[in-house]
Amino acid sequence: MNRFKLEKKLSYIVLTFIGFLFILPLLWVILASIDANAKQALTIPSEFTLDNFTAILSDPATIRSFIIGLFISLGQSILVVAVGGLAAYPLSRYALKYKKPFMLTILFMTSLPITAVMVPVYQLFMFLNLQDSLVATTLFLTASGLPYGIWMLKNFMDAVPLELEESAWVDGASIWTCLRKVVAPLMIPGICTVGIFTFSMSWGNFFVPYILIQSPDKFPASVTIYQFFGTYGMVEYGKLAAFSLVYTMPAVILYLFSQKFMSQGFSFGGATKG
Amino acid sequence: MNTASRAITLRSIFFLLPSWILLLIFFIGPILLTFYFSFTDLALTGAQAQQMAFVGFDNFIEMFQDPNFRISVTKTILFLFISAIIGQQVLGFLLAYLMKEKNTTFRRIIGIVVIAGWVTPEIVVAFCWVAFLNDSGTLNAILQSFGLETITWLYTFPLISVCVANIWHGTAFSMLVFQASLDDVPKTIEEAAMIDGASKLQILIRIILPTVKGSIVTNMILVTLQTLGVFTLIYAMTGGGPGTSTQTLPIFMYNQAFVNYQLGYGTAISLVLLLIGVIASLFYIRSMKVQI
Numbered sequence: 240m241n242r243f244k245l246e247k248k249l250s251y252i253v254l255t256f257i258g259f260l261f262i263l264p265l266l267w268v269i270l271a272s273i274d275a276n277a278k279q280a281l282t283i284p285s286e287f288t289l290d291n292f293t294a295i296l297s298d299p300a301t302i303r304s305f306i307i308g309l310f311i312s313l314g315q316s317i318l319v320v321a322v323g324g325l326a327a328y329p330l331s332r333y334a335l336k337y338k339k340p341f342m343l344t345i346l347f348m349t350s351l352p353i354t355a356v357m358v359p360v361y362q363l364f365m366f367l368n369l370q371d372s373l374v375a376t377t378l379f380l381t382a383s384g385l386p387y388g389i390w391m392l393k394n395f396m397d398a399v400p401l402e403l404e405e406s407a408w409v410d411g412a413s414i415w416t417c418l419r420k421v422v423a424p425l426m427i428p429g430i431c432t433v434g435i436f437t438f439s440m441s442w443g444n445f446f447v448p449y450i451l452i453q454s455p456d457k458f459p460a461s462v463t464i465y466q467f468f469g470t471y472g473m474v475e476y477g478k479l480a481a482f483s484l485v486y487t488m489p490a491v492i493l494y495l496f497s498q499k500f501m502s503q504g505f506s507f508g509g510a511t512k513g
Numbered sequence: 514m515n516t517a518s519r520a521i522t523l524r525s526i527f528f529l530l531p532s533w534i535l536l537l538i539f540f541i542g543p544i545l546l547t548f549y550f551s552f553t554d555l556a557l558t559g560a561q562a563q564q565m566a567f568v569g570f571d572n573f574i575e576m577f578q579d580p581n582f583r584i585s586v587t588k589t590i591l592f593l594f595i596s597a598i599i600g601q602q603v604l605g606f607l608l609a610y611l612m613k614e615k616n617t618t619f620r621r622i623i624g625i626v627v628i629a630g631w632v633t634p635e636i637v638v639a640f641c642w643v644a645f646l647n648d649s650g651t652l653n654a655i656l657q658s659f660g661l662e663t664i665t666w667l668y669t670f671p672l673i674s675v676c677v678a679n680i681w682h683g684t685a686f687s688m689l690v691f692q693a694s695l696d697d698v699p700k701t702i703e704e705a706a707m708i709d710g711a712s713k714l715q716i717l718i719r720i721i722l723p724t725v726k727g728s729i730v731t732n733m734i735l736v737t738l739q740t741l742g743v744f745t746l747i748y749a750m751t752g753g754g755p756g757t758s759t760q761t762l763p764i765f766m767y768n769q770a771f772v773n774y775q776l777g778y779g780t781a782i783s784l785v786l787l788l789i790g791v792i793a794s795l796f797y798i799r800s801m802k803v804q805i
Contacts, residue, residue: 246713250611250615251615251619253607253611254608254611254612254615254619254623255623257604257607257608257623257627258622258623258626258627261626261627261629261630261681262626262629263645263651264630264641264642264644264645264651264681265629265630265633265641267641267644267645267651268637268640268641268644271644278649279644279647279648279649279650279651280649280650280651280653280654281651281654322531322532322535323532325528325529325531325532326528326529326531326532328528329521329524329525329528329529330529333521333525335525343798346797346798346801347794347795347798348536348540350734350735350738350790350793350794350797351738351787351790351791351794352738352739352741352742352786352787352790353742354741354742354743354744354763354766354783354786355547355742355763355783355784355786355787355790356540356543356544356547356783356787357783358547358550358766358770358776358779358780358783359543359544359546359547359550359780359783360539360543361770361771361776362546362550362555362776362780363539363542363543363546378535378538378539379539381535381539382535382536382538382539382540383539383540385532385535385536385540386536386540389532414524439632442634443634443635443636445634445635445636445745445749446744446745450771461634461636464636464637465636465749468636468640468749476644479640483637483640483641486634486637487632487633487634487637490632490633490634491629491632494628494632
């Protein structure tokens with residue numbers, strides 16, 4: 240049995256080593272952000288300070304870029320859930336003629352790299368005079384997130400038992416009321432999963448707003464942080480690190496939040512038994 | 514058609530209409546435009562900006578004669594192969610495999626550390642790695658403390674540098690996929706093999722790998738598709754340089770379309786990217802064996 244003990248020890252050592260390699264680059268951001276004289280290399284802060292954060296958060300331009308980022312990402316997630324949820328209903332409930340090819344097209348579109356269509360999208364925006372429009376950018380992002388949204392929401396909706404709806408119909412509820420009052424509340428874990436995923440992807444998206452938005456006062460956080468890096472990146476490490484952390488926070492918090500939802504599971508079982 | 518089924522059809526059309534309109538304008542439209550524009554001489558400035566002309570296969574002829582295009586294809590293949598197919602997949606599998614049956618707290622800590630790199634937005638990943646690999650960055654500080662010479666990583670090994678950053682960012686996805694599929698390997702078979710005296714390696718090759726083959730294929734296609742479109746990470750870390758050493762197809766496309774203002778040519782490059790994506794996506798759908 241000695242051999243197995245050694246193997247076990249070895250795998251603990253390998254895992255610890257990989258974990259250590261993974262944390263190193265990240266540790267720098269955290270320590271540099273609270274260091275008054277942050278350098279490029281990882282060091283224990285010589286002087287603890289929160290100045291980097293106050294400097295970033297007191298800049299109205301930064302705050303504006305965060306608000307714009309929120310507008311785009313929240314707008315996109317709400318639209319994906321609403322429009323995708325509507326589309327998911329007939330796909331989940333009715334035996335439609337073209338359902339199979341439609342769902343296969345949707346699945347196909349979920350995996351296409353958006354990068355490949357950005358040049359023609361830019362031309363389309365020029366042609367329709369939409370360049371520099373935050374609303375149009377949000378709508379484009381919505382369309383790019385819809386295939387995933389429809390696919391996931393349809394699968395979540397399939398798990399909501401039809402019996403609940405039928406009993407609501409008997410009580411005289413319309414399809415519309417049913418969707419809002421019966422189906423949607425039972426799909427909250429699914430809606431949150433799709434919403435959170437869409438928001439995180441959108442919040443971290445740099446390429447799309449970088450191409451479609453031209454005026455600096457309309458840039459979301461992902462673009463302003465890149466500009467900050469270009470202008471001060473090689474001088475003010477502390478501030479760059481603080482900016483990066485503040486910008487990363489929403490993605491981290493939402494990830495943790497989504498984990499809570501996932502672990503709670505999708506237990507509608509009890510609703511039909513009663 | 515009776516009234517009930519007509520009502521259902523009408524209602525379905527009404528429910529599907531908003532997503533159809535959005536997908537047609539902003540998703541399917543641009544894909545069709547890619548085909549159209551790649552046969553024109555459309556430019557951002559100059560005479561072609563006002564009056565674009567149909568130029569047939571000129572863009573594609575130019576592309577196949579352009580040494581830069583060939584370089585970009587090579588760089589893209591190398592980037593895909595090193596960072597996605599080998600790097601993320603093997604490291605992700607190794608992590609998932611080694612974490613099996615380990616102490617829960619230990620598993621959780623390693624999991625969080627790896628997932629942290631995945632949750633971090635791409636642009637911040639780029640900053641982390643630029644700082645880490647810089648002349649006076651953490652890696653060189655470590656080398657110095659061992660008495661070794663410092664290396665200007667981003668100039669000497671630019672492609673390897675962006676690959677490592679992409680592995681750091683993407684491995685968690687493969688790890689999660691493989692953790693889920695390793696849970697499906699029946700424990701009884703593994704135990705029976707162990708009693709018969711099979712070594713860990715034999716169990717891995719003969720029992721575990723064949724069982725998770727399906728998820729390896731699906732994961733490989735998904736990771737390829739994700740890596741194919743990577744722009745932000747490379748653009749922020751090296752800008753495609755030094756020279757053309759990290760100029761993958763998305764960077765090349767961006768440079769042609771928005772730096773050299775040759776939109777028609779840029780679109781022709783994106784068509785190549787799109788076609789690779791289409792082929793990989795078709796394989797993805799086949800590998801999923803979906804029931805609809």
